[in-house]
Each structure stands twice: as C-alpha cells, then as structure tokens.
Amino acid sequence: MKKKGLILLDLFSGAGGFHKGIIEAGIHIRKSYFSEVDKHAINVYKEHFPKSNYLGAIEQVTADKIKETPDIITFGFPCQDLSIAGKKKGMAKGSGTRSALFYEVIRIVEELIEQKRYPKLLLFENVKGLISHNNGKTFQQVREAIANLGIYRYAEWQLLNTSWFLPQNRERVFFAAHLGEESGRKIFPIEGNSQENNKGKKSENTFALTTREGALTNSSTYLSIPIASTQFIKHKQNGKRWKQNGDDMYTITSTDRHGIWDGKKVIRKLTPTECERLQGFPDDWTINAPETQRYKLMGNAVSVPVVKTIFETWKRNVKI
Template identity: 30%
Template sequence: MLYKFIDLFAGIGGIRLAFEEYGECVFSCEWDVKAQETYFANFYETPFGDIRKINEKEIPDHDILLAGFPCQPFSIAGVSKKNSLGRAHGFLDETQGTLFFDIARIIKEKQPQAFLLENVKNLKSHDKGRTYRVIKKVLENDLGYTVYDKIINAKGLVPQNRERIYIVGFKKPIKFQFPSLPDKGPALRTILEDEVDEKYTLSDKLWKYLQAYKEKHEAKGNGFGYGLADLDSYSRTLSARYYKDGSEILIPQKGKNPRKLTPRECARLQGFPDSFKIVVSNTAAYKQFGNSVAVPVVRLIAEKMIQAIEQDELIENGKGLIAHVGK
C-alpha cells in the first residue's frame, strides 16, 4: 500500500526522503526561502511558506503527518477561553502562540493514521519538563492518539553524535517499537571527500583565535572551544552555526591548519545521498544541513511505523492505554 503524507517544517526534506519509498508527499510547508530553493531543486516543488497562514481545511487528506517542528516556550493561560476548536480549556490555551499549535490543529482537522515529530532532545527537559507534558497531553488526551517517544543517537548509522527526540503517534491504539541502532557506526573518514579546496582550511588568524579561546575556557575549568575530530570515530553534533567558523567539527590535516567540512561532507554526515543537490551558498548549505535530520535514522523509524500500521496489532487493553517508551 502507498501512503499519502505531508511534510511540515520541512527544511530541506530530510524526513521526506526517508518516507518517499512508502508513498507520496501531498503537501509541504517551510518558511525559509533558501531552504525552499534546496527543496525545489530536489523535489520539484516549492513548499508553502508560513504554516500559521494556512487553513487546515485546505491541506490535502493524508495518512501520515511529518514535522520537525521548532521548540518554543509554552505559556499556560490562567483563564480558560472558548476557542474555535470547541474546547473550553486546555488545547488552545496551552499551545496558542507556539508552532506546535499549528501541528495540533492540522491533526485535529485531518485525523491522519499516524504522525512523526522530531525535535532536539532538550524538548523533554525544557521548562522543567512542562513543555513536553503539554505536548503529550494535547496529543494523547485532546487528540486521542497513542503516543510513543524515544531519544535516539544517530552515531550508530552516521559518524556523528546526534541525539534527537522522535515522537510517534497512531490514531488507533496499535503496538509500535522504535528501531534498535548499532552501537558503533561508520568512521568519520568514510564521509570525507578525496580532494578539498584550500578555502576550507582555517586561516592562521582564525586558528590562533580558536586555540586561544579554548585555552581561556579550559583555564576556567569548562570545555568550551573547538573540536578537533577523530577520523576513526564520530564527530560532535553538526549545528546550524557551523557556517560561522566550523569550530565544533574540525578535520585535522598533516602539516597545516585544520579545515572545515565541505557542504557535501555535511550532507553525508546527515546521511543524505550524493545525488542530493546543493544549490545554495556554502553559508546557507551549512545552516540547512545543521538544521536537518539524520536521514538513515528516520528511514528506520519510517519502516517500523509502516510495519506497525500494516500489522495493526492492538495494545491489549484497547484504546485509552497509552504507551510511553524511551524515558
């Protein structure tokens, strides 16, 4: 069976890539113009812009909702208000003003069979855990989905220490299990290009600055500073700020200053195929890959989700028993 899915907060389409073998993307949404350029180059469609401006009724029907949504502060209103969703309290009051609200209103309207949400692992502990409790309450109690969550480190599949929380939900109370990843993955050297332009090598001025910065913080007893990568192991987490100086992942070079990863190497670090087109400036590309997902991890989750839907094995106690995985 082929499934229809939508790609919200799509970025450059990393989550979409992982799900394409199971069906068709019928709607995408991404506000960043440069990310839209990359998305169009690879998927031949320009995502809708601001999700806050789309009427949920106009979104095509779909089986699976995908969203790598930003984490924003949640404010819980002291006084419950009547709202357009017909609830006197809770749902709208607790999520209004956050982008998660837009996911929730779309789920409520379109009732997909399943969803996958991805976020930084700190979502779980943000605001002393209150933010995540609100999210779970909305997904489970207000929207009626059976929810599973787990923090997964991608380093078993790509040479990068990258922990993210994945939240999977099903309209029916079906059994689901997250995939198990290998403890050890490929070495960093396996994603490096054979020939790299000299422009990626740090200047003497920048290299001296980064060394002095690290020494200063080490003297204070903290670990701030550049990271010289072990090519036989995995790297630190690639972030959207990588374009600034590349300091979190520097590649050692014999007889000269270390260098930054190239945009193609960043793509590989996230598990994107070499066929994925990079059509923007290096600065934009670094931001995009730093903000994206580890595609192989999502691919394994996608496989498990589809299996769960098709096996349709219900939780023993039936609807209302919520499973929580990966505390």
C-alpha cells in the same frame, strides 16, 4: 501497502529529510504538501520534490488548503528555545517563541479533525532538551496537547543518535502518535543499532568523509580529528574542543563551523558535501543554494537514515 500510495503533510520541512527518508524506506508518497519559510529550503525542496504542494508559512496553513487527508504528518518544529545551546525560553502556548509554533501544528490537526479527516501518524523530531526543559513540564505539555486531540490512542518516543548510522554525534527525540484503537509499540524502541554493533559501518563512513572530498590525502594513516570550531579556538560542544582521531563529528548546527585537524598543522572546516554525508543526504543535495545556506540547511535537517529506519519499522508493524 496500497498501490495508490500515501499522502504526506511535511511541516517545517527544511531540506526534505523526512520526505527523503520515507521514500528510502520504500513507502510510496502519492501526493505531498509542505510548509516552510526559509526561501533556500523551499527551493531545495521543490527541486527534489517538484510535485509537492507548497502551503506557505505554518501560520498560513489551513485544513482547507489540504485537499486530501494526510496519512502522515511530519514536523521538526524550531528547537532554539529548548536547546542547551539556546536561551531555553520554552514553548508555552502564546509565548511568541519560535518553539511555540508547535501549537500551529496542533491547530492544523484540530481543523482536519473538525472536517472528519484523521491522519494515521504524527511524527516529530526535536532536541533532547525537549524532554528535560522546565523539569519535564514542557514535554508533558506537548504530550497533553497531542492527547487532547482525542484521536490518538497511543504515543511513543525515543532518543535516537545519528551516530548509530553515520559518524555524527546527534541526539534527537523522535515522537510518534498513532491513530486507532490498537495500543502497543509500533516503532520504538529502535533496536539492533548500538554504536557497538555499527563500529564497522562507522569506520567506513569516517573514511569516506575524509577522503572522497579531494581535499585530504587517501593515506590510511592520515589523522582526521574532529574539532568543535575552526573559528573560535575556545569554542566547545559537549565540553570538548576536539576529539580523538576517527571519532564521530560534533553535532552539526546551522551556525557552528566544525572542522577537521590533521594533528599537526592543517585545520579546515567541513565542506557542504561532507555535511550532507553526515546527515545522510546524497552528495550535492543542496548544491544550488549559496554555500553559507548549505551549512544552515544541513544544520537544521533531520538525519535521513534515522527517518528511514523509523518508517521501515512502522511499515512492518502497521497496516498501511
């Protein structure tokens, strides 16, 4: 890897999960640019990456604002219109849905190409509903939009689950498009991380989740049963209201307040710090945001160890 480092353009940046994961993969980011609209996410991002250049909302980002050619463009465009939990309105270009902001990313890359600047890697994350929405036509439109940019010879994708790394069931699609003439897999499939192979790690993380907070006893016999919601007893996620002791936590979202039940009488919601751990962030990553916003930031975040693994693989297989 060149000592000078790489340039990152982090769109829909949230709390900085992509940036954090890239750094943990051992890739030096010499300069970065980011776009976000949530003021609390912006503050958290600036706190941890103070030298990063803020570009404003995605609609305000232009190639002229990006002074150096990005090597990597990462983005997790809004999923509300694709998610099973949402209204599944879709993301057709010009539809006005939040998920249609994907085409703002395409616009930015087109502007870079017009200036003869070519990012090496496009990587995005979204809910697994992206693949099945509208009988697969939406995902086809996404692939076609990236292919029509004309510079990405090869694209690959995989459905990854955070539970392979941490005790949270969180399935997300990761899609990578690569610059250059070489075809062939450069990242996926991510192998050697099945739940079967990670049982020991998962158990250890579950114990850390329920004992380091100070709210629960350190007894190894203490039950920590994930429940879908501490507020709505009839609330379900993936058809379940609660799980078995030691199971992975439900998928953390920006609105739900998942909790833990001791099997008897104590029910409490997860703490913000526990949510950070379940997403692979350091403790207190969002400490300076209001508590309600800390839950939202983690619910919208990308899981750091998943990103780390992706970029470790990319670094091994691509000449950077």
